[in-house]
Amino acid sequence: MRPVQGAPQVCPESGLLSLRDLDENELDRIAVRAVDLYENPLAHDRPLAGKAIGVLFTKTSTRTRTAFSVGAHRLGAHVLAYGPADLQVNTGESLTDTARVLGAMLDGLVARTAGPLRDLRAISRESGIPVVNAMATEEHPTxxxxxxxxxxxxxxxxxxxxxxxxxxxxxxxxxxxxxxxxxxxxxxxxxxxxxxxxxxxxxxxxxxxxxxxxxxxxxxxxxxxxxxxxxxxxxxxxxxxxxxxxxxxxxxxxxxxxxxxxxxxxxxxxxxxxxxxxxxxxxxxxxxxxxxxxxxxxxxxMKLSSAMAVLEFCATGGRAGLSVTNGGPG
CATH class of the missing domain: 3.40.50.1370 (Aspartate/ornithine carbamoyltransferase)
Known part of the structure; x- marks a missing residue:
């Protein structure tokens, strides 16, 4: 039998939530890598192979949603797409409860919501998995x-x-x-x-x-x-x-x-x-x-190669990285 799980612990934030969180070397590393992947889209070793990445967009998007969906797929991940009416937050479930469930099943989440950046930070802490801010009210870091x-x-x-x-x-x-x-x-x-x-x-x-x-x-x-x-x-x-x-x-x-x-x-x-x-x-x-x-x-x-560089950054240790097992670092 699987052990009974208790209440999830709140974990440190991870992923890419704001460019304010990155230091000079991290930002330069991602930008350089985006150029590399633009010039040679095959210059990677599928670092997301075996991972499940959620792509949640509650606002319209052409470039960012396509870039992260295609980018995660090319890096080896299985991509699960969520639209604005797909999750139970629409029926009253709390954001933290939703985050805990996603954290138990996904290895990372790319999210564009109608809310402020603090919501994405909360999702990251409660889920224990890296979250990429694909546009919040305050900032569009990718x-x-x-x-x-x-x-x-x-x-x-x-x-x-x-x-x-x-x-x-x-x-x-x-x-x-x-x-x-x-x-x-x-x-x-x-x-x-x-x-x-x-x-x-x-x-x-x-x-x-x-x-x-x-x-x-x-x-x-x-x-x-x-x-x-x-x-x-x-x-x-x-x-x-x-x-x-x-x-x-x-x-x-x-x-x-x-x-x-x-x-x-x-x-x-x-x-x-x-x-x-x-x-x-x-x-x-x-x-x-x-x-x-x-x-x-x-x-x-370059939205595509930039998305791939961000995902690769998270997968290879940047901002806590992706966990080797579902459920993230928490």
């Missing part, structure tokens, strides 16, 4: 890893890179700030409409972390006073997935932050990035998004 890897792919190195971000200060912007804060001598300029920047606590944390490696985060609400010597111009959709703005006239505030060819001409050597999906005519013109300096499409393709 997008940040993809962005750094994409810049590395096209630039060859991250040190000293200058990125101009234009538009809404959302969870992608926050991840970019935390990621670049670990890159020596980097500069991130965040240009947003008044009242639409990243939260002050996140900005302070990025600036504090950046000070140790000479990384700088600058914010502005003016499109007139911007440097011309930047390596990358980056924007995202003005309306973050699943959110709405309280101001009915918000588009008027955002209109000056539209990126068209005239804007890109101010930065003659800059590449253009976009995390997609895009709304042509809002945050960016079609001529820029589909133009010769746009690397948005290789950026999208």
């Amino acid at each position: 997008q940040g890893i993809c962005d750094l890897a994409t810049i590395r792919l096209h630039r060859g190195d991250l040190s000293g890179v200058t990125v101009l971000y234009v538009g809404e200060g959302n969870n992608t912007t926050t991840a970019l700030a935390h990621g670049l804060a670990k890159v020596p001598s980097s500069t991130l300029i965040i240009a947003t409409p008044e009242g639409y920047g990243i939260p002050g606590e996140e900005l302070t944390a990025a600036r504090t972390a950046g000070a140790s490696v000479g990384a700088t985060v600058v914010t502005t609400t003016s499109m007139a006073d911007l440097p011309t010597d930047v390596d990358v111009v980056y924007t995202t959709r003005w309306q973050t997935t699943g959110t709405a703005k309280s101001d009915p006239d918000w588009r008027e505030a955002f209109r000056p932050f539209h990126i068209d060819q005239a804007f890109m001409d101010r930065f003659p050597s800059a590449l253009f990035m976009h995390d997609l999906p895009a709304c042509r005519g809002d945050e960016v013109s079609g001529a820029v998004l589909d133009g010769p300096r746009s690397i948005a499409w290789s950026q999208a393709a």
